[in-house]
Amino acid sequence: MAEQLVVIGKNEVEEFLHYKDLIPRLEVALGEFSKPDREDIQPVRCTVPLQRYNGFLGLMPAYLAHEDFLCTKMVCFYKRESGSNLPSTRATVLLIDPEYGNVNAVMDGDVITAKRTAAVSAISAKLLMPAKSEVFTILGSGHQALSHYNVFTETFSFKQVRVWSWRRESSERFAQAALGPVTVCESVEEAVNGADVIVTATRATEPVLFGQWVKPGAHVAAVGACRPDWRELDDVLMSKAEVYVDSREGAAAESGEVILSGAKVFAELGEVLNGTRPAQREKTTVFKSLGMGIQDAVAAKLVFEQWKRHH
Numbered sequence: 464m465a466e467q468l469v470v471i472g473k474n475e476v477e478e479f480l481h482y483k484d485l486i487p488r489l490e491v492a493l494g495e496f497s498k499p500d501r502e503d504i505q506p507v508r509c510t511v512p513l514q515r516y517n518g519f520l521g522l523m524p525a526y527l528a529h530e531d532f533l534c535t536k537m538v539c540f541y542k543r544e545s546g547s548n549l550p551s552t553r554a555t556v557l558l559i560d561p562e563y564g565n566v567n568a569v570m571d572g573d574v575i576t577a578k579r580t581a582a583v584s585a586i587s588a589k590l591l592m593p594a595k596s597e598v599f600t601i602l603g604s605g606h607q608a609l610s611h612y613n614v615f616t617e618t619f620s621f622k623q624v625r626v627w628s629w630r631r632e633s634s635e636r637f638a639q640a641a642l643g644p645v646t647v648c649e650s651v652e653e654a655v656n657g658a659d660v661i662v663t664a665t666r667a668t669e670p671v672l673f674g675q676w677v678k679p680g681a682h683v684a685a686v687g688a689c690r691p692d693w694r695e696l697d698d699v700l701m702s703k704a705e706v707y708v709d710s711r712e713g714a715a716a717e718s719g720e721v722i723l724s725g726a727k728v729f730a731e732l733g734e735v736l737n738g739t740r741p742a743q744r745e746k747t748t749v750f751k752s753l754g755m756g757i758q759d760a761v762a763a764k765l766v767f768e769q770w771k772r773h774h
């Protein structure tokens with residue numbers, strides 16, 4: 464049992480969480496999750512509707528059995544007006560002593576959410592993007608767009624990075640903040656034309672990415688649209704692509720892309736990592752990300768380990 468409750472803020476989480484540590488640990492956790500006899504426990508996200516605010520509170524508990532690590536994330540996410548400057552998600556993570564039940568630490572969950580989501584998309588790209596990928600497109604210019612830019616450019620070498628967002632000013636701000644050259648595009652069609660890797664990280668609730676514009680063989684990591692009636696991708700794309708997910712159970716309960724298109728899920732990323740389902744790199748692929756409690760747990764554990772080392 465910890466002596467006192469620790470509070471770890473955004474800056475410390477940012478300082479202690481690095482993609483080079485996060486990615487290999489996420490790969491292990493995703494693989495464990497997709498084993499038939501998995502011991503880690505993670506129920507599908509429980510959501511409490513906040514109708515008055517057009518949002519939801521998502522509760523995301525997870526127990527990493529091998530590491531005896533228990534935590535839960537609480538994340539509020541909203542259907543914001545397109546022009547709203549309010550964040551789409553706000554999150555906090557609680558670390559709980561699994562034996563005694565007391566809370567050991569409260570940590571900022573925004574950076575954890577941004578980094579672990581982007582890291583998992585990078586894992587999907589590592590497995591599924593075309594062997595010679597030169598053009599990388601990001602749709603959206605918010606928090607997820609930036610974390611995806613950071614990890615994708617840190618992990619892969621692209622010849623061109625493009626961005627499209629709802630408002631040109633925000634794409635331009637994004638391009639200025641980025642550490643390397645980014646081409647600002649006027650339309651989604653222009654942004655994805657010929658792209659090898661596409662990340663959709665928007666607040667859209669209706670499709671913004673249409674299959675007719677996507678080059679055969681491209682890889683799409685679809686990060687937004689996390690309700691059963693929300694979409695970023697159209698039916699054409701969902702039907703022509705091989706669909707990979709983080710969790711089949713999660714996708715069947717929460718993904719508008721999967722539920723409304725009727726697309727079959729080919730595999731979980733963990734199954735590909737375990738070698739029990741193939742990575743069909745030569746085909747058009749969609750990785751539908753919804754986010755998982757075990758991903759937050761892996762990230763929170765890394766932060767807590769580093770925090771203890773520094774205090």
Ligand SMILES: NC(=O)C1=CN([C@@H]2O[C@H](COP(=O)(O)OP(=O)(O)OC[C@H]3O[C@@H](n4cnc5c(N)ncnc54)[C@H](O)[C@@H]3O)[C@@H](O)[C@H]2O)C=CC1
Pocket residue numbers: 540541544545546549550551552576580603604605606607608628629630633664665666667668671685686687688689752753754755
């Ligand atoms: N898969 C996962 O694990 C996670 C998914 N998300 C989801 O990812 C999405 C992006 O999250 P953040 O970057 O934090 O949000 P954000 O609010 O920081 O950025 C949203 C972006 O979407 C753009 N946008 C707004 N309305 C749009 C529309 N109708 N069509 C196209 N673009 C539009 C905005 O201009 C902005 O660039 C949200 O849907 C969020 O719920 C967030 C966290 C984790």
Ligand SMILES: O=C([O-])C1=[NH+]CCC1
Pocket residue numbers: 521538540552554576689753754755
């Ligand atoms: O996993 C997560 O934290 C979220 N997924 C969708 C909104 C927030």
